[in-house]
Amino acid sequence: MPTESFSRLLDIMDELRAKCPWDRSQTIESLRHLTIEETYELADAILENNLADVRKELGDLLLHIVFYAKIASESGAFNIEDVIDGICEKLIFRHPHVFGNVTVNNEEEVKANWESLKIKEGNQSILSGVPVSLPAMTKAHRVQDKARSAGFDWDEREQVWDKIEEEMSELKTEIGRMDAEKMESEFGDVFFSLVNAARLYGIDAEAALERTNKKFIKRFNYLERKTAKEGRPLSSMTLEEMNEAWEEAKKSI
Numbered sequence: 001m002p003t004e005s006f007s008r009l010l011d012i013m014d015e016l017r018a019k020c021p022w023d024r025s026q027t028i029e030s031l032r033h034l035t036i037e038e039t040y041e042l043a044d045a046i047l048e049n050n051l052a053d054v055r056k057e058l059g060d061l062l063l064h065i066v067f068y069a070k071i072a073s074e075s076g077a078f079n080i081e082d083v084i085d086g087i088c089e090k091l092i093f094r095h096p097h098v099f100g101n102v103t104v105n106n107e108e109e110v111k112a113n114w115e116s117l118k119i120k121e122g123n124q125s126i127l128s129g130v131p132v133s134l135p136a137m138t139k140a141h142r143v144q145d146k147a148r149s150a151g152f153d154w155d156e157r158e159q160v161w162d163k164i165e166e167e168m169s170e171l172k173t174e175i176g177r178m179d180a181e182k183m184e185s186e187f188g189d190v191f192f193s194l195v196n197a198a199r200l201y202g203i204d205a206e207a208a209l210e211r212t213n214k215k216f217i218k219r220f221n222y223l224e225r226k227t228a229k230e231g232r233p234l235s236s237m238t239l240e241e242m243n244e245a246w247e248e249a250k251k252s253i
Helices: 002-019 021-025 028-047 051-074 080-093 107-120 136-149 157-177 180-200 205-229 239-252
Strands: none
Touching: 002 021, 002 051, 028 051, 028 205, 051 080, 107 136, 136 180, 136 205, 157 180, 180 205, 205 239
16 A cells, blocks of 8 residues: 555654664755756656656655655654645645636646746746756746746747747857857857747657767767777778768667
């Protein structure tokens, strides 16, 4: 039963906190970077569609949640029951179309209601809920998605391509002038527009780029293995030879 399994985890956490020198020495601050690492490991497992690893990484994250709550309970700040009750109340409050008498017709209306309810909870801006430390590409997607909930978006998604062309033109102009600060700014605008296009077409830009990273690594490793079999370093290959091997890799990877 879930309740029995969760109680077992809480008991194990109590034991670790009392008897393990490492667990006993941890603080909320010291766990932060480990939690971030575990989150990325979960993201990797999801990208690889490895459900066994997804299960394992979810367990690691659950442990961290229990760990934070245990540490906080020792100073009387909050405990795991407070954490669970808090999220239950938030879910009920932010889903009046499920637990109340509000009617919605589609997912977009749900998102719009969600953001307006967050404002009622005290958020000063629709964008205030975006974590400062999010990776830039993920943050761009979230900022754009939240702005959409307030109606700030293209009338037709095809319009974004004109914006991308405009930003590319401005980037090329600044590259011609070789102004480092303005080139960086225009690169940012191009990236932001591309993320916007991805969002409009239902693509996760962060995941898309990471999949391309993985694909590039696999193909580059193919180049390295090919030269190793021939007994020579990769640097000894001509660009033409590299391109030939790259095309071979594309057919198999």
